[in-house]
Amino acid sequence: MIIVTGGAGFIGSNLVRALNARGERDVVVIDDLQDGSKFRNLADCDISDYEDQEDFLTGLEAGRKPNRALHAVFHQGACSNTMEWDGRYMMRNNYHYSKVLLQYCMAERIPFYYASSASVYGAGPEFREDPACERPLNVYGYSKFLFDAYVRRVLPEAHSPVVGLRYFNVYGPREQHKKKMASVAFHLDAQVRETGEARLFEGSGGYGDGEQRRDFIYVGDVAAVNLWLLDHPRVSGIFNLGTGRSQSFNEVARAVLAWHGRGQIRYIPFPPELAGRYQSYTQADMTRLREAGYEAPFATVQEGVRAYLDELARNP
Numbered sequence: 001m002i003i004v005t006g007g008a009g010f011i012g013s014n015l016v017r018a019l020n021a022r023g024e025r026d027v028v029v030i031d032d033l034q035d036g037s038k039f040r041n042l043a044d045c046d047i048s049d050y051e052d053q054e055d056f057l058t059g060l061e062a063g064r065k066p067n068r069a070l071h072a073v074f075h076q077g078a079c080s081n082t083m084e085w086d087g088r089y090m091m092r093n094n095y096h097y098s099k100v101l102l103q104y105c106m107a108e109r110i111p112f113y114y115a116s117s118a119s120v121y122g123a124g125p126e127f128r129e130d131p132a133c134e135r136p137l138n139v140y141g142y143s144k145f146l147f148d149a150y151v152r153r154v155l156p157e158a159h160s161p162v163v164g165l166r167y168f169n170v171y172g173p174r175e176q177h178k179k180k181m182a183s184v185a186f187h188l189d190a191q192v193r194e195t196g197e198a199r200l201f202e203g204s205g206g207y208g209d210g211e212q213r214r215d216f217i218y219v220g221d222v223a224a225v226n227l228w229l230l231d232h233p234r235v236s237g238i239f240n241l242g243t244g245r246s247q248s249f250n251e252v253a254r255a256v257l258a259w260h261g262r263g264q265i266r267y268i269p270f271p272p273e274l275a276g277r278y279q280s281y282t283q284a285d286m287t288r289l290r291e292a293g294y295e296a297p298f299a300t301v302q303e304g305v306r307a308y309l310d311e312l313a314r315n316p
Contacts, residue, residue, distance in 0.1 A: 172219030242284025
C-alpha cells in the first residue's frame with residue numbers, strides 16, 4: 001500500500017496517476033473534500049481507499065496503524081494558499097500534521113516523501129538548500145520553512161528515506177480547483193479563450209512589464225522525480241525541484257498565445273497588496289538533486305505549456 005496525502009489535489013492527483021501508470025493500484029488517498037469539485041481529479045484514478053484528512057490525523061495521533069503493509073507515504077497535503085493569513089490554521093494543517101506523519105513513518109521505517117516549497121526562500125536572490133538563503137515572506141512559506149528545519153534536526157535519526165522537495169512554480173493538468181492559486185499558465189489560457197488577451201503585471205521589483213521571472217516546472221516532471229526517489233531509497237534530504245532556469249511571465253504568455261494562434265498581451269497595474277510579499281525572481285539551484293543522481297531533463301515553458309494545453313483540449 002502507498003499513501004498519498006492531498007491525493008485529490010493538483011500535484012497529489014498527478015502523482016496518483018503516475019503511480020497507476022506504473023501498475024500501482026493499492027493507493028490510498030487522504031484529503032479534505034470539503035471542496036467537492038476536487039473529486040474530478042480522482043475520477044480517472046485507480047485507488048484502493050479514501051480517508052478524510054482530519055480522520056486520518058486523529059487516527060495517527062491516537063496510535064492507529066494501517067491494516068496492511070505500508071510501503072511509502074507521499075505527503076502532498078497542505079494549505080497552499082499563499083494569501084491565507086490564519087496562522088493557527090496554517091500551522092496545524094502544514095506543520096503539525098506533517099510532524100505527526102513524519103514521526104509515524106520514522107518509527108515504522110516507512111519512506112516519507114513530502115512537499116516543501118520554494119516560498120521558504122522569499123525574495124531570494126539565492127535559491128540554494130541552505131538556511132542562510134531562507135527568508136519566507138508569508139505564513140505559508142513559514143510553515144514550510146519550519147517543517148524543513150524540523151526535518152533537518154531529526155534526519156540523522158532516520159533509518160528510512162526522508163525527502164523534502166521544494167517545489168518551484170508547478171503548472172499542469174488538474175489544478176483548476178485552486179482558482180486564484182492556480183498557475184499563471186492556467187489563468188492566461190482562460191483569459192485568451194474569453195477575451196483574446198493575456199494579462200500580466202506591469203513592471204515591479206526592478207523588472208520590466210511582464211519580465212518578472214520564475215522557475216516554472218511542469219507537473220509531469222514533478223511526478224517523475226517523486227517516482228525516481230521511490231526507486232532510489234538511499235536518497236534522503238531536502239532538495240529543490242525546479243528546472244534550474246528562470247523564464248519570464250512574458251514567455252509563458254507568448255507560449256499560450258502561440259498555442260491558441262491568436263491574442264495579445266496587456267499589462268495591468270501591480271496589486272499594492274502584493275508589495276513586499278511577491279517573488280519577482282526564482283531559479284532553483286538544482287545541484288543537490290543532480291548530485292544525488294537524477295539525470296532526466298526538465299520541460300521548458302514552451303514544451304510544458306504546449307503539453308498542458310493539449311491535455312486541457314482533450315479533457316476540458
